[in-house]
Amino acid sequence: MAEFKHGTLNATLRGIDLGCVRQFRGIQYGRIPGRFKRSEMVDGWEGKVLDCTKYGPRCPQNHYDVGHLLRIPEDHVFEKEEESEFGCLNLDVTVPSDLGERGDPLPVLVWIHGGSQIMTFGSGASRICDTTKIVSDSILQGHPIIVVSIAYRLNIFAFGDCKGEVNLALKDQRLAIEWIQKYIGKFGGDARNVTLAGESAGGVYVHAHVVTGAPLTKAILSSGSLYLSPPLPLYRGQATVEALENKLKEAGHGSLQDAPVNEILKAQAALALNSLWLQDDPELSGWQNKTGNAQELLVGDVEYESIIWRNGVETMTPQMIVESFAKGGEYASQLSRLYCVSLNRPTPSKTGALDFITDARFALAVRKTARLWRTVGKRVYCYVIDQENPWQASSRAHHAVDLVLLFGGLDLSFNPAAEKVGREMRKRWISFVNGEAPWSNEKSFAFGPFGEYKEIDANEFATRRRVKHLDLLEKMDIANINAVFGALAAGRISLLN
Template identity: 55%
Template structure:
């Protein structure tokens, strides 16, 4: 897809003229990029909305900056060929509250659209032009909004001000969409929030926080995967970073963004968590459905690849010791996951399976059950299509993004391309308010390019449903202790 012309929209509620770009492809897509939805007045402060441009001409042809963050080789996890160049993004902690809007070019005459002609909207955090293009081909056009927001310690804070700043940024963006998307031809009453991994955790948090969304798509993540932790735990994040900055005569409040990122890297801070803040008491009520009326949720077959190298470094006895933290359930749990002190490979594989189930597959199963108990439709899926470039890496964490968004050429692997096409069709149907498949089944994407609905037996052949029955009998605190002993400090994208 290539850029050809500039396009312009006069937007009444923003009081602005926005200049975007037309991307030519299988179906033409209009993009308005880098639109500021908020402003960060100072580090670790709550965001302020940007709603009125006072009649200005707004250049929306270039992507806006992202939040400063540690450099990771994303291609490592995704198994991308080394000659694939990913775009370099600008970074600015104070100007990162921006979003990109992608819409079908055929819907450009937005000023003349009546209420009944407005399009469904999906709010996401990744590039999504291929979804918009496919939606046009399917005659089910959608508008996609991709947001930037604060990350890592810039979102976590220093314990002296507001917490969960990423959540506050995201909610501001969703509220911005609610107020202004009609000016782009989108329906403010028909918003789907979606995310993958940490993005899914955030999307789930927005649902339970009563964000004005009609549907949710949670890919490989729920609030139970990364539950909010007590404020008393803040020091384990803040103190090591402050100590490293103090050595150069600085602090989290005064250091440059570059110095903070360097301190994060030195402290090996690769992940953080939501906080149990009095500003968001509802986060502990993870089964709340908020304003949403339906859910699309699922996982990939090998989520726990993120811990593979860390688990490989453990001895069988260390793994046994971790499972023994389950108390009276330890024997049952070890048998379920084939954990022994004398067999290294089965024990390490079993530890990865346990992490996979307790943080991904089992929470998805429990959340689905809770929503269905409330009478709401849940559409479960399982992605089993292997990595297109290295099938031996299996259907690992984040490979679903490669398949779904279609930003990389998969023509060399027709099976993977077919699964990606099928995922986009089903996701678009859901965003349009249709049932993407029967709520009584699970939709299996792959392996071998074959996508179809499966019953409970078919799901049991793909996921460890018997082991999950064992997990149901163990106290959450005991499972948490086992997980912490196995996984703490051992997660990495370089797996």
């Protein structure tokens, strides 16, 4: 058992020893005074002893098979995770076990998980985003870091009821960042050297924190940014809230404010509410042109991001896809031709629709974000992940597979190529967090396929991504891109692909 007294928190923390690493789990950073209320920081513990050997509860959510998308074998047992509407604001801190013998404070990596803003995709308890391996590798690399992963409110509990606070998840996370600034020093971390990272919806949140001026030095956007899920007008949220409240009333319950948690989750499931979004906020206005306080950016995507829309797109007729692409304005005809969309070719049309989703919401986002940061003189490191799913290579390098590779929380020894790429990813991420160049900022870095990894120039990048398609998308009005995307993707997302 690892134990130390945290003077500023006025608490003794009892964590667990994991070889060269110590982990303190489930530390409460905030309290929720009521449903849809803004969270408040937990400032001290009056000398109490805190049991930090167990993961804290997550926000209540409908059950999703997190192993499905990742192709993790069905016999893998995921630890059952406790849930609590008001006790879910907690974080895990993973540190080198010899921290007390070190002099200078260590760089801090803060991780925000994804999950379409409705569920916890990749918790430490699931092992998918277990931070033990990346900290232990940082020690072996001679560049030790501290990693903090945070839990926050999800689904409608984070979205709000449109009668008060909105974007509560974002505010919970900002509170956690402030808590880290205040208390990470006693863990041996450097509050002036914080890298904020996230994947998918986690990347959306990280981008939002960057543009709203959170106290960061570096940021990592993995398969997610505000281009993936931009803030939407408040009336869109009001329509969602109204639909949920109507469902609750049909079941004999009151408003969202008063209904039991399980009934709210049932209503969400009945409405097939599989994703949510950030609501318009003055702080987020003009986000496309803001880079915040962070000075360096690591940003990239995986080859097959649109897998999470695949089953939905498969139900579309060629007519529906053709009509969707027709919303592309003056470039509609050229867009359809480039993506092989045709009334007479159903299969190529569906493939083209999925390619468009990948390009419009992920690859184009990397290009635009990197260009902006370079324009204002900040360093940017771009990457592509083309390493196939370790358990089912035919599923390709799909959305979220990078979590399995990066964190190494699941045993990949059966697949040496995947294990090798994961080890290299951790090495490069650790260098970035430590303020070193992970590769030349004039080139991209490719992880995979087939266990290979290397720097690539523009010519090789063009063999891995649809550059001509991206060039056309850059010519298009964003409203037309959004119209095509909305017609193809709205209501069709699912983690069960």
